[in-house]
Amino acid sequence: MLQIRKLPLIVFALLIVVFPWIARGVPAIANYPDLMVFAGIYCLITIGLSLLMGYAGQISLGQAAFFGIGAYVSAILTAKYGMNPWICMAIGMVAASIVAVLVGVPSLKLRGHYLAMATLAFGIIVFIIFNEEGEWTGGPDGLIGIPGLNLFGFQFNSVEKYYYLVWFFVFAVFLFTINIIQSRDGRALRAIHVSEAASSATGVNVSRYKIVVFVYSAILASLAGSLYAHYLNFINPSTFDLFFSIKLLIMIALGGMHDIWGAIIGAFLITFLSFEWLHFFEEFEIIVYGLILLVVTIFLPQGLAGIPHMIKNWLRR
Amino acid sequence: MDEERTDTILEVNDVVMAFGGLTALINLNFQVRRGVIKAVIGPNGAGKTTLFNVITGTFPPTEGAIFFKGQSIEHLKAHEIARLGISRTFQTVELFTNMTVLENVMVGCHMRTKSSFIASGLRLSTVRRKEEHMREKAIGILKFIGLADKCNESADSLPLGERKVLEIGRALATEPTFVCLDEPAAGLNETETLAASNLIRRIKDQGVTVLLVEHDMRVVMDISDDIMVLNYGEKIAEGPPVEIQNNPRVIEAYLGGGEEYDA
Ligand SMILES: Nc1ncnc2c1ncn2[C@@H]1O[C@H](COP(=O)(O)OP(=O)(O)OP(=O)(O)O)[C@@H](O)[C@H]1O
Ligand SMILES: [Mg+2]
Numbered sequence A: 001m002l003q004i005r006k007l008p009l010i011v012f013a014l015l016i017v018v019f020p021w022i023a024r025g026v027p028a029i030a031n032y033p034d035l036m037v038f039a040g041i042y043c044l045i046t047i048g049l050s051l052l053m054g055y056a057g058q059i060s061l062g063q064a065a066f067f068g069i070g071a072y073v074s075a076i077l078t079a080k081y082g083m084n085p086w087i088c089m090a091i092g093m094v095a096a097s098i099v100a101v102l103v104g105v106p107s108l109k110l111r112g113h114y115l116a117m118a119t120l121a122f123g124i125i126v127f128i129i130f131n132e133e134g135e136w137t138g139g140p141d142g143l144i145g146i147p148g149l150n151l152f153g154f155q156f157n158s159v160e161k162y163y164y165l166v167w168f169f170v171f172a173v174f175l176f177t178i179n180i181i182q183s184r185d186g187r188a189l190r191a192i193h194v195s196e197a198a199s200s201a202t203g204v205n206v207s208r209y210k211i212v213v214f215v216y217s218a219i220l221a222s223l224a225g226s227l228y229a230h231y232l233n234f235i236n237p238s239t240f241d242l243f244f245s246i247k248l249l250i251m252i253a254l255g256g257m258h259d260i261w262g263a264i265i266g267a268f269l270i271t272f273l274s275f276e277w278l279h280f281f282e283e284f285e286i287i288v289y290g291l292i293l294l295v296v297t298i299f300l301p302q303g304l305a306g307i308p309h310m311i312k313n314w315l316r317r
Numbered sequence B: 001m002d003e004e005r006t007d008t009i010l011e012v013n014d015v016v017m018a019f020g021g022l023t024a025l026i027n028l029n030f031q032v033r034r035g036v037i038k039a040v041i042g043p044n045g046a047g048k049t050t051l052f053n054v055i056t057g058t059f060p061p062t063e064g065a066i067f068f069k070g071q072s073i074e075h076l077k078a079h080e081i082a083r084l085g086i087s088r089t090f091q092t093v094e095l096f097t098n099m100t101v102l103e104n105v106m107v108g109c110h111m112r113t114k115s116s117f118i119a120s121g122l123r124l125s126t127v128r129r130k131e132e133h134m135r136e137k138a139i140g141i142l143k144f145i146g147l148a149d150k151c152n153e154s155a156d157s158l159p160l161g162e163r164k165v166l167e168i169g170r171a172l173a174t175e176p177t178f179v180c181l182d183e184p185a186a187g188l189n190e191t192e193t194l195a196a197s198n199l200i201r202r203i204k205d206q207g208v209t210v211l212l213v214e215h216d217m218r219v220v221m222d223i224s225d226d227i228m229v230l231n232y233g234e235k236i237a238e239g240p241p242v243e244i245q246n247n248p249r250v251i252e253a254y255l256g257g258g259e260e261y262d263a
Helices: A006-025 A032-055 A063-080 A085-107 A112-132 A159-181 A184-194 A196-201 A206-232 A242-255 A260-277 A279-299 A304-316 B002-007 B048-055 B078-084 B101-112 B117-122 B125-145 B160-172 B190-205 B217-223 B241-245 B248-255 B258-262
Strands: B008-019 B022-033 B037-041 B063-068 B086-088 B178-182 B209-213 B226-231 B234-239
Touching: A006 A032, A006 A159, A032 A063, A032 A159, A032 A184, A032 A206, A032 A242, A032 A260, A063 A085, A063 A112, A063 A206, A063 A242, A085 A112, A085 A206, A112 A242, A159 A184, A159 A206, A159 A260, A159 B117, A184 A196, A184 A206, A184 B101, A184 B117, A184 B125, A196 A206, A196 B078, A242 A260, A242 A279, A242 A304, A260 A279, A260 A304, B008 B048, B008 B209, B022 B048, B022 B209, B022 B226, B022 B234, B037 B048, B037 B190, B037 B217, B048 B178, B048 B209, B078 B086, B078 B101, B086 B160, B101 B125, B101 B160, B117 B125, B125 B160, B160 B178, B160 B190, B190 B209, B190 B217, B217 B241, B226 B241, B226 B248, B234 B241, B234 B248
Parallel strands: B037 B209, B037 B226, B086 B178, B178 B209
Antiparallel strands: B008 B022, B008 B063, B226 B234
16 A cells, blocks of 8 residues: 655654754855755655656656746746735746646647657747747846745745745645545556556546646646745746756656655755755766766666665565 | 347447458447346457457447447547446456555546545545545455455566456446456466356346456356357357357357358
């Protein structure tokens, strides 16, 4: 029975809560809470992507586009029209889900490579729009002057405050997704992954579930985009390019797609690698990612989250 | 006549299934009476599995109509047909190999339970109650098919005989009134075959109509009420087991005696 245990979750939550205090006392990691904000934002995307790819078995190479849609909707409506950021965040998620339905209905009929190509093309088109629709998006220069977030007069105006805000969202989304996985909907998604024929013969509405999980992943990516825009206060298109979509795939491949914890582990590792530990590789960074993907697919097909399982199987033999 | 009409649960009218140049089903007509075990037999490539695929909505027939309980179903999608009460197993077992035995059956319970994605995500108390209900129902079915003790094992780890039985269990979990079983005894040993025959009889005793494709003639002759014989997509005979056993056309088709037939 697929059971996600509570204890690791509680331990993880406690670590997240106390981490900023620890970081304050250790100069070497003083900037880590800032990185953890980004890791949290990426976690939101990878959790959705893990449900879509690892559980339901549908590939998407266009998640950066949904991330960008959230970021740009929030940025444009707040910076240009002075609207309430929380409302803009919601509008972003609605916009992302509408786009996801429009893209998903035709593409999710496709399988494997074709679905990958369709979502890839979608991602590229959205990236071009971000670049070219300068009047709205500011073109390649991007948008500045995106306000920070506040709630009932409380300003999320420091790294630490924003850290707690982001991780509040991550935990809410993580719990929601764990509940989905352990419900009849989660079983339906896992069933589709293995056999669409058997799923539909068993009464699972396969195309509806594919759309639902695609929309869900798009909404999470959009939420992440809004949080990203309000944290950095400026955005430009290069954040939302194809390479970012691929980086997201590397995150869940490294963490492990078949386990929702893999989404968290992968987002963490890749964030720290790219912001902190891979600086000296500079433009060769991309080669390192390629190597990671290669090593993982060959030696760790279940990702890092699959290691305990691998060890268990070894011992049994 | 009227009596017979209401007695019919499935009616196949002039069904043609063409794959490009190959016509796998040619103007097929037959009916299935409620509550019987009807066997469909015929040599390899006769179109038996294709018939199942057409009935269960894997693909629509090229031509013709199919009525289930008086409702035309040939244009419906597979999951809609499942909802109406037709369930199936697959010739090459299609279990959810990433799940446990229990979970496989619970997927079968899926469509008879309602809950929204959001309610599931929030794990509302109604969702928890339904989950418990599905689990109990699935365990009941596992007891019925004799796999209750394998509940938490991975479906993938079962031997073939049990995988076939589990697939039947998953089909039963959809609360069908009509099940299509595609070679449930293929690859089974003597004891397993006997158990499978028994299980199919018990399914019939529950009031479920069974459409059975099977190559093992002992099973077919033993448990069917009615047999239809297909050859190259055409019905060549139909009737009770004794009649079919002695039908010269059937014997010829099974001996592969094309020449004899021409002569
Ligand atoms: N999806 C398909 N596309 C093309 N041809 C198909 C398809 N499905 C079946 N066929 C062809 O239709 C014919 C009937 O196949 P079918 O699988 O229905 O036979 P069968 O009676 O089930 O045989 P067996 O006893 O070997 O299972 C075969 O010639 C097969 O190659
Ligand atoms: Mg067949």
